[in-house]
Amino acid sequence: MKAVILGSGYAGLTVAHRIREYSKDIEVQIISKSKLVRENTIFPLLLTDEVKVEDTEFDAKEAMEKKGVNFVEADVEDILLESNEVKTSKGTFDYDYLFIALGGGYEENFEKLPGHEFAFMHHTLDGFLGLKKALYEAEEGSKIFVGNAAASPIEGPSYQVALISEYILRKRGIKDREIYLATQSPKGVFGILPFDWVSDKANKYFEKRGIKILRGKYVKEVKKDKVVLNDGTEVYADVKSILPTLSAPEVVKKSGLELVNNFVKVELPSFKARKNVYALGDSAMGMVPAKTARSAMVSAENAVASFLKDVKDIYLPMYSQGVLCIMEGGDDSGILRFDKNSKEVKVFLDFGKNYVLFKKIYSKMLVNSAFNLKYHASLTI
Structure with a gap:
C-alpha cells in the first residue's frame, strides 16, 4: 500500500x-x-x-x-x-x-490583488525581510498599514505585524508615526469569535499601543501611496503589508x-x-x-x-481545531485560545511578556523535530 x-x-x-x-x-x-x-x-x-x-x-x-x-x-x-x-x-x-x-x-492569490507590487506579504521570508528593511528606514511621520484582502482566513499574523511595527518605530524614536490595522470583522481584533469580551479586551490593548483599528475593512486595491478598502476608504501609507485571500x-x-x-x-x-x-x-x-x-x-x-x-x-x-494564537509584540506579547467540543468550551486571552518565550520554545521544538509534535493543546472529539 x-x-x-x-x-x-x-x-x-x-x-x-x-x-x-x-x-x-x-x-x-x-x-x-x-x-x-x-x-x-x-x-x-x-x-x-x-x-x-x-x-x-x-x-x-x-x-x-x-x-x-x-x-x-x-x-x-x-x-x-x-x-x-x-x-x-x-x-x-x-x-x-x-x-x-x-x-x-498565498503567492498566486497575492498576485491577484490589484497593486500588490506596492505592498509586502507578511507570510513569505522575502515578505518579512522586505518589511523589516522598510520599517527600519521609516522616517518621521511615517504611516504603516497592515491588513488583509477579502475573506482572508488568517488575521493573527496581521495583528503581530501591527504590534511589532509600532514597537520598532517607537524604539527608533520615530515621531508622529501612525499604525493602521484593518480587521475584517466590525467587532475588531479577534472579531470572528462569538465572545464580545474577547474583542473588547483585544481592541483596548491595541489602541493603548497607539494602533488605529479600522473595523470591518479589507483591502480591495493597493496603490503606490495608499490602500483602497472595501467601502472606498483610502488610507495613505508609506509601508503596506497585506495578507491575501486564500x-x-x-x-x-x-x-x-x-x-x-x-x-x-x-x-x-x-x-x-x-x-x-x-x-x-x-x-x-x-x-x-x-x-x-x-x-x-x-x-x-x-x-x-x-x-x-x-x-x-x-x-x-x-x-477539534479551534484557535491558538500567540502574538509577538516587540516588548510585549499575548495569547488567545479558543477550543470547544461537545462537552466544554475553553476561551482565554491575556497579554504579558512571557508568552513570546513559550512561542520561541515551541518553534524550536517544531524545527528540531521536523514538525513532529503530537501535542497541540487541542480538545479531543
Whole structure:
C-alpha cells in the first residue's frame, strides 16, 4: 500500500510522521517543491532580530528519509483522481491513498490583488525581510498599514505585524508615526469569535499601543501611496503589508475535487475528500474559519486517524481545531485560545511578556523535530 503526501508543511509532515509511527509496511512518499522547510509562524520575530533565518529552517528530505519516507523534490502539475496518479515535474507517481497538503495558494492569490507590487506579504521570508528593511528606514511621520484582502482566513499574523511595527518605530524614536490595522470583522481584533469580551479586551490593548483599528475593512486595491478598502476608504501609507485571500492552489482546484468557497470540501472531522483522498490545512475547509499552523497539524492528525482505522484497524483520537494564537509584540506579547467540543468550551486571552518565550520554545521544538509534535493543546472529539 502506498500513501502519497503532497506538500511538506505542517500538515504534510505530520501525516508522514504519524503514519510511520504506527506502520512500518505502508510505503510513504512526500512530493514537495523544496526539501528546505521553514517554520514561518515565528517569522514576525525576524523583524526584531529575536530569531535568525537559520533558526527557522530544516532539511525535510533528510529528516524524513531517516524514517524510511521517500522524499521527491518536484512541482505538482496535475492530480489525476480517476487513475490515482499525480503528475509532477519529475514524472508521474501512483498512489493508493492521497493526502493533499499544498497550502492556501498565498503567492498566486497575492498576485491577484490589484497593486500588490506596492505592498509586502507578511507570510513569505522575502515578505518579512522586505518589511523589516522598510520599517527600519521609516522616517518621521511615517504611516504603516497592515491588513488583509477579502475573506482572508488568517488575521493573527496581521495583528503581530501591527504590534511589532509600532514597537520598532517607537524604539527608533520615530515621531508622529501612525499604525493602521484593518480587521475584517466590525467587532475588531479577534472579531470572528462569538465572545464580545474577547474583542473588547483585544481592541483596548491595541489602541493603548497607539494602533488605529479600522473595523470591518479589507483591502480591495493597493496603490503606490495608499490602500483602497472595501467601502472606498483610502488610507495613505508609506509601508503596506497585506495578507491575501486564500484558497486551495490552482492545481488542486482543477483536479475535480468538490470545492466550497474555493477550498476542498471534506468530511469533518476526518478531512476526507473522497474514499482515498484527504485534503488538509489551508487547502481544505475546516472546523473553524481561521487557517493556522495548529489547525493544519490537527487536520493531519485527524486524517491519519481516519486512514489508519480504515487500513489497519488502528484507533486514534481525533481533535477539534479551534484557535491558538500567540502574538509577538516587540516588548510585549499575548495569547488567545479558543477550543470547544461537545462537552466544554475553553476561551482565554491575556497579554504579558512571557508568552513570546513559550512561542520561541515551541518553534524550536517544531524545527528540531521536523514538525513532529503530537501535542497541540487541542480538545479531543
